[in-house]
Amino acid sequence: MSLLEAPLVVASNRGPVTFDRDDLGGLDARRGAGGLVTALIGAMQRVDGLWVAAASSDTDRELAAGLDGGRVDMERFGADYRVRLLDIPPERYDAYYNRISNGILWFVHHYLWDTVRQPIFDDEVDEAWNEYVAVNRRFAEALAEEADRSPTPPAFLVQDYHLTLVPRFLRELRPDAFIAHFSHTAIAGLTYMRILPGRVREGILRGMLGADVLGFHSQMWAENFLMSARSLPGVRADLARSRLSVEGRQVAVRIHPISIDAVGLRQEAAGPEVTALRRELNRWRGDTRLILRVDRLELTKNIVRGFQAYALFLRTHPEWHRRVRFLALLSPSRMDVPDYLTYGEECVAEAQRVNTEFGDEEWQPVEVRVRDDYLGALAAYGISDVLLVNPIYDGMNLVAMEGPLLNRRAGVLVLSRNAGAYWRLGKHALAVNPFDLRETADALYRALEMPREERIRRARGLSRLVLSNPAERWVRTQLEDLERARIRRRTPSPEPAARA
Numbered sequence: 001m002s003l004l005e006a007p008l009v010v011a012s013n014r015g016p017v018t019f020d021r022d023d024l025g026g027l028d029a030r031r032g033a034g035g036l037v038t039a040l041i042g043a044m045q046r047v048d049g050l051w052v053a054a055a056s057s058d059t060d061r062e063l064a065a066g067l068d069g070g071r072v073d074m075e076r077f078g079a080d081y082r083v084r085l086l087d088i089p090p091e092r093y094d095a096y097y098n099r100i101s102n103g104i105l106w107f108v109h110h111y112l113w114d115t116v117r118q119p120i121f122d123d124e125v126d127e128a129w130n131e132y133v134a135v136n137r138r139f140a141e142a143l144a145e146e147a148d149r150s151p152t153p154p155a156f157l158v159q160d161y162h163l164t165l166v167p168r169f170l171r172e173l174r175p176d177a178f179i180a181h182f183s184h185t186a187i188a189g190l191t192y193m194r195i196l197p198g199r200v201r202e203g204i205l206r207g208m209l210g211a212d213v214l215g216f217h218s219q220m221w222a223e224n225f226l227m228s229a230r231s232l233p234g235v236r237a238d239l240a241r242s243r244l245s246v247e248g249r250q251v252a253v254r255i256h257p258i259s260i261d262a263v264g265l266r267q268e269a270a271g272p273e274v275t276a277l278r279r280e281l282n283r284w285r286g287d288t289r290l291i292l293r294v295d296r297l298e299l300t301k302n303i304v305r306g307f308q309a310y311a312l313f314l315r316t317h318p319e320w321h322r323r324v325r326f327l328a329l330l331s332p333s334r335m336d337v338p339d340y341l342t343y344g345e346e347c348v349a350e351a352q353r354v355n356t357e358f359g360d361e362e363w364q365p366v367e368v369r370v371r372d373d374y375l376g377a378l379a380a381y382g383i384s385d386v387l388l389v390n391p392i393y394d395g396m397n398l399v400a401m402e403g404p405l406l407n408r409r410a411g412v413l414v415l416s417r418n419a420g421a422y423w424r425l426g427k428h429a430l431a432v433n434p435f436d437l438r439e440t441a442d443a444l445y446r447a448l449e450m451p452r453e454e455r456i457r458r459a460r461g462l463s464r465l466v467l468s469n470p471a472e473r474w475v476r477t478q479l480e481d482l483e484r485a486r487i488r489r490r491t492p493s494p495e496p497a498a499r500a
């Protein structure tokens, strides 16, 4: 049977929803945070698969310990797939999620360290790494169990930096498994990757190389991975075919930009709740133009520099005072990682500085709303004039797609060249170097002053591009890759010539 029809098993740290009990003891499902969940919910919508994820609430843990091995049918929540929750002891989870995944791997891939002082690797990091290994092993064992339960071999789609060791462990347990791993983050270049202790760096690279196919959102990240992987002893690279060979196996490196569920999103945005929120926001903004940003409260999103650039714009263009407002919708994220707490305070303080310098009783130049407010974000996308997406580095950035898709005012997208989304959307956006305040301030000015015809042309170009890449394609193309890998396995080709 072709893998295009194979049972699908997805694994990610964060599941599509977090479960809670309502007052009557029934199950409530809260949508998970971040782009991976948004994109995968869209991509999995019409797919009958199983999604394995870590339990994250008390109710999740209760379900994980239940009779059906943590399996929950999502039909009653309007989805065709099932979820299987894995219960991981809290201390182990803390080391794997906060210390290693978010405290080290996320930092390295987004170039977040101030390397004069950070990072320092010591015995504590070593111990936390052992927990990361243990959690990855637990996921691999769960996936191997799914292979045993399945009447035909499944296609495994393993997600992101939390689960880099799963492909290798699963390969050890089930050598014939068909495994794809996808990175939703940026990927660090060879020299920056060398900051990591050898055991960690080799561990994650060799762990990922356990897959048949490795997917990335953009060419920049795929190339960075190839450069690091081919520097490992015993790994040979065929750069022309974007393939690596390791331990007698072939690993394809592929670029599959993920997208959003445009139809679902537009339906949600047309609903009564979002309509009411849009009305409220319109009243709040009055007759000013609206600059919007929508982000997790996240170090990579470059929120502070965004406010600094706005201040520079206001300083340079007093004629815009009182005619513009900046709304920042920030959803709290990873608050157990100390840098995120500090950064949240810095963002709010910077916004206050702008308000103190330029504002008065009648005009508050910036408003920051720190809460998880997905529907509020959908409402705001509709009415903004400028959407600022200026991450330091970003694997993809779905906000840059959601905004143009829902916008009703021919809004302009100001987009960082270091976001994966730039690769596809860049030609219709105003591009900025996220570190360059002057360039960002000028882009805000240009966006606000842009003639209507140009805004319409760019806005149409953006939504056309978003619509031309339906969310389901992302799953399909990976299954096609795996199917090619299956055929290759049956007819082994000669090893690629070493070009490293």
Ligand code: ADP
Pocket (backbone or CB within 6 Å): 033, 034, 035, 036, 038, 294, 295, 296, 298, 329, 330, 331, 371, 372, 373, 374, 375, 377, 396, 397, 398, 399, 400, 402
């Ligand atoms: P990341 O994956 O790093 O969080 P993305 O831009 O790819 O970045 O995805 C962010 C997702 O989270 C989007 O679907 C966006 O709508 C959602 N989101 C961002 N900010 C908020 C917020 N303040 N409230 C609710 N949802 C948000």
Ligand code: G6P
Pocket (backbone or CB within 6 Å): 014, 033, 034, 035, 036, 037, 102, 160, 184, 185, 333, 334, 395
């Ligand atoms: C990014 C990562 C995802 C993660 C999301 C939210 O999109 O690539 O793997 O789920 O951020 O972060 P969180 O730590 O809340 O899961």
